[in-house]
Amino acid sequence: MNPRKIVVVGGNAAGAAAAAKAARTDPSATVTLLEAGNFISTGTCELPYVLSGEISDYKKIVFFDEESFRIQKGVKVLTNSPVISLNRRKKEITFVREQKEEILGYDKLILSTGAKSRIPDIPEIIAETDEGRELQNFLPFKTVSNLLRVQEEVYSAKHKRVCIIGSGFIGLELCEAFKKLNFEIMLIEKMDQIFPSGETEAGKIFNELLREMNIRIFTNASKYKFRIKDSRITNLIIDGYDFEVDFVVNATGFIPQNRIALEAGLETGESGALRVNSKLQTSDPNIYAAGDNTENINLITRRPFYFPLATIAQKEGHIAGENATGGNNFMRPVIPAITLKCFDHYLGTVGLNTETAKKHFRNIKSVQTTHRNLVPVMPGSRGQWGKIIYAENGNILGASFIGGKEVSGLADIVSTAIRFSIPVTKLDETDYNYTPALSPFINILSILGRKAKS
């Protein structure tokens, strides 16, 4: 028997995990990893911390290069090798390397082509793009290459004025990073609140925080314009103001990057992400998908949704890599869980937000409270805010917490409660620990649990 030929397209969290796992599961297989860009196996969530300088060098978040990945993982890696087409009948892909087209056959293919920045609906930008020009200082923020471009602008900017479009997770993290770099920041949000994917109350807390940091906030920003000169944005015109800007960072979210798969006729869901079964097979059983180009099943709604997150991508990579080499692993439905640091405020979210919950469940309820993360007499004691959304039967649908670092543990407890069907009314039955330096006398989850009971 010939050795199994596994090809993985896309070399970030999912792709690197898939290739490494495939090579480990079937050491006799030939595993090839193709990456369109310069880097494989990079830390995406860490990008804001390299920008701010807390992580001193981008090289620290590039965990492998072609050579080290080959030696340590037994995978042949080709960077700068964009795949341009997929022939499912012949089981071949065509990619470009050093300006030449090459063809590679596969027994099993794993598509982990990831996501790309959504382009906001700004006529000037669309017009430029349509005319084939690239706006030199309108920058996405998703890859190490993107980061290096932003850093170029940071180091060359004379006036240090940045416009950030989008106040979601990345937008808020970027606010902190650019503030550390002493930038003047204009933050544009088309929705009526900061942090629109979260609870209204959380949006208000972040709004206040950003104002305290002297960040100019424009919510409900549907009508704004950029002045463009020589393919560079020079000014933001909004609300009757005219601000000079050095560059613009696009943090309006991500969409799946699935051109090759679509052209080859693979099925996608509403989000445009690839539809997969629990083994992560696409509609072609010889093709697996993993990572930010792939749909997930939401454990709470039991429906497909799009959730581009590094930890999920890596899990999927693992599973796809194992299954592509004859394994029989499966991906569990996912509970969305994202945390965030913005200045000294930490946010932990898990499950659905109120708006999404309303779409899927009737008569949703919620409890919320403010508390202290340590007893008031302890130095460092500070406020916490917490909200839990639940169904009529007490099943928890989602939660948000803002406070100190303890929000991480709180969100994880709620994630566990959702996963194992612990109703909100039982959250006060856990014996939570107490010691003055670590925890409050009564845990906020006890208070919320009791509130839900009464």
Next chain:
Amino acid sequence: MNPRKIVVVGGNAAGAAAAAKAARTDPSATVTLLEAGNFISTGTCELPYVLSGEISDYKKIVFFDEESFRIQKGVKVLTNSPVISLNRRKKEITFVREQKEEILGYDKLILSTGAKSRIPDIPEIIAETDEGRELQNFLPFKTVSNLLRVQEEVYSAKHKRVCIIGSGFIGLELCEAFKKLNFEIMLIEKMDQIFPSGETEAGKIFNELLREMNIRIFTNASKYKFRIKDSRITNLIIDGYDFEVDFVVNATGFIPQNRIALEAGLETGESGALRVNSKLQTSDPNIYAAGDNTENINLITRRPFYFPLATIAQKEGHIAGENATGGNNFMRPVIPAITLKCFDHYLGTVGLNTETAKKHFRNIKSVQTTHRNLVPVMPGSRGQWGKIIYAENGNILGASFIGGKEVSGLADIVSTAIRFSIPVTKLDETDYNYTPALSPFINILSILGRKAKS
């Protein structure tokens, strides 16, 4: 009908909660709270932080005085009023106030007389006590009054040398506090390891930590002597050394304080703590007990045990206060959960330790690992150690974690898992959050869960 007469004996966490809850549940009742010492409603867990100076003043942990408790809670409070006897037939107690005996009748009595320091088995100390002399500088550490005595010694000590007996939770916290006060510290432990109530591995970690802090550690310390002069300890003689000491703090643990109850014939368990039903009634249905003088039911072993802890005491107080005024609340079996800060190390423990688990379960298993609390590239990333003990069927029996502040959340997740029967092999099914500033890419509980599976 005459108003209900409720008497509460002992005014700390349990007693104050009981009295306040009774007055709130039945506003027509006469509720009297008697306290032998100077203070009611104090923070016990906070004592080490007042000693170290992190909390600037002991008054900050005295949350009420007689007057404010009366006004805010509707409870008559008498401090410096030790109860000397209980007449169950007459439903009366006798107490001393301003050197005169007084009698008070009750309809329902709540005993929350708390705990006192265990006296270690040291002949010199027992001899002095037997001869009716009190060793002036052999000091317990349980109450605000104890703290004030220790502080007197701290401020009068010329050479600043303290001997701490016992390396449990309080002993370790005192090591940090005295180090902050620039003391030379001798730590005596009669067992063969530091932190004997914990896992061997945890003991080793703390042993190393204390050595780094230049604390002299004597484990297996069965043979040591104190030199005594004028009712003061002046020297510690151990292992052939002779150390001068300014004073000795006794941190050998606590025993229930139940003289009155015992003399009145109330039933106790093996620990000497009062036996209660789930409504917190003692063997006399008109007498409730709550707090550190009371037995608990351990959820894991389903057997009574002694667990003197402020949060549990306060819960019990609440329930006893409600039930004594006609309520119908009950106390759930308890999962022990204690956390601790010692220098920059945080410990979270929950459930049974290996030794106790072995006494109650056959064929116990365990998994342990070391991990990082943040991805290595993040500033502040540090080591974590975690161990989970479980039964053959996967039921979690206990866990310990040492690391940064995140151990609090980890312990609480395990406490939730024990409470709701989530087996160790399912801990990797939770979607734990990840963000570089807060959490590692893979949660240590996922790793431990996977280890238990394989």
